[in-house]
Amino acid sequence: MSLSFNSRNSELDGIYAALFSAGEAIYAELKKGSGLKFAASGNESGDEQIELDIIADEAFFKTLSQDNHVRYVVSEERPGLSKLSDGPYSIALDPLDGSKAALIGIPSGAIFGVFENAEVAKDFNGQNIISGGFFVFGMNLEAYFADGPDVYKGLFDQDAGTWEIIALPDAMPSADILAINGANQLVWDQWLQDHYLSLLDTKNGTVKPYNMRWFASMVSDLKRLLLQGGIFAYPAANRKGYERGHLRLVYEAIPMSFLIRAMGGASTDGDQSLLDVPVTDLHQKTPVFIGNADKIADIEAAKRGN
Ligand SMILES: O=P(O)(O)OC[C@H]1O[C@](O)(COP(=O)(O)O)[C@@H](O)[C@@H]1O
Ligand SMILES: [Mg+2]
Numbered sequence: 001m002s003l004s005f006n007s008r009n010s011e012l013d014g015i016y017a018a019l020f021s022a023g024e025a026i027y028a029e030l031k032k033g034s035g036l037k038f039a040a041s042g043n044e045s046g047d048e049q050i051e052l053d054i055i056a057d058e059a060f061f062k063t064l065s066q067d068n069h070v071r072y073v074v075s076e077e078r079p080g081l082s083k084l085s086d087g088p089y090s091i092a093l094d095p096l097d098g099s100k101a102a103l104i105g106i107p108s109g110a111i112f113g114v115f116e117n118a119e120v121a122k123d124f125n126g127q128n129i130i131s132g133g134f135f136v137f138g139m140n141l142e143a144y145f146a147d148g149p150d151v152y153k154g155l156f157d158q159d160a161g162t163w164e165i166i167a168l169p170d171a172m173p174s175a176d177i178l179a180i181n182g183a184n185q186l187v188w189d190q191w192l193q194d195h196y197l198s199l200l201d202t203k204n205g206t207v208k209p210y211n212m213r214w215f216a217s218m219v220s221d222l223k224r225l226l227l228q229g230g231i232f233a234y235p236a237a238n239r240k241g242y243e244r245g246h247l248r249l250v251y252e253a254i255p256m257s258f259l260i261r262a263m264g265g266a267s268t269d270g271d272q273s274l275l276d277v278p279v280t281d282l283h284q285k286t287p288v289f290i291g292n293a294d295k296i297a298d299i300e301a302a303k304r305g306n
Helices: 010-032 051-064 182-187 190-199 218-228 249-262 293-304
Strands: 038-042 048-050 070-075 089-097 108-116 129-137 141-147 150-157 162-167 177-179 231-234 266-268 288-291
Touching: 010 051, 010 089, 010 108, 010 129, 010 141, 010 150, 038 051, 048 051, 051 070, 051 089, 070 249, 089 249, 108 218, 108 249, 129 218, 129 249, 141 218, 141 249, 150 249, 177 218, 182 190, 190 293, 218 231, 218 249, 218 288, 231 293, 249 266, 249 288, 266 293, 288 293
Parallel strands: 070 089, 177 231
Antiparallel strands: 038 048, 089 108, 108 129, 129 141, 141 150, 150 162, 231 288, 266 288
């Protein structure tokens, strides 16, 4: 086993080992250039899949099915819950986040959340998550995750085949950086268009506006966010298919929000923390704003109209 990590809950040790071993397998495929073309299939959300999406999904199922603590797995790439055992914990997965970015060499990754007391879709919520984080498949294989309130970075040593895990400070930096797909600006609600322009306001050239970053790969944007600070946003837009944004609550928004909260940050769908949004469907979409707590509070205030 290449991971030696002791969770504050020792029952999770095998789950981490399974997740990290799948991350290694997917990264090895990506480095070979495997699966970097469109597949004939689509996923539950109607997105086009690339072959590596399917390879990644199968890699996680292979390793997680060997741990008898895993009850259900919900994956972006599968329609319903898959039952693996009668164990106490369930896993939510985006097995390959940023797959279209991967096609052009931008770092992709995978997102995971570990939930307790999950039996049906509504249980995969922000109260039941106990671990959440993501891998980045970039120049190196990295992991960023919150084990309960404790935040860690993992770096895979490709020569030794082992992971170095280091604790991260539980406070994130707070640069004025915005990660958003501005292509939808004209179809955002008016309050968001106004708030966006306020972040870019130079006050006649006297003030530095927010800087802009958009990898179109949530894991890459969240890595930058937790290392530098700012705001990551994928809002709703008045455009067919984007009425609830683009990102999925259970396996993208909640795990990332859990991690960022452990670093002192916050999240919102515009009205409430993403960790408080009721889950009605495993694949439901939600508007997403994640970042420094004061910046997220400003977004909620802008939506309320003050
Ligand atoms: O192409 P857009 O609209 O910029 O969307 C990019 C967003 O979609 C995602 O790629 C999510 O979609 P996938 O999980 O299907 O890869 C995010 O990683 C990223 O933030
Ligand atoms: Mg994704």
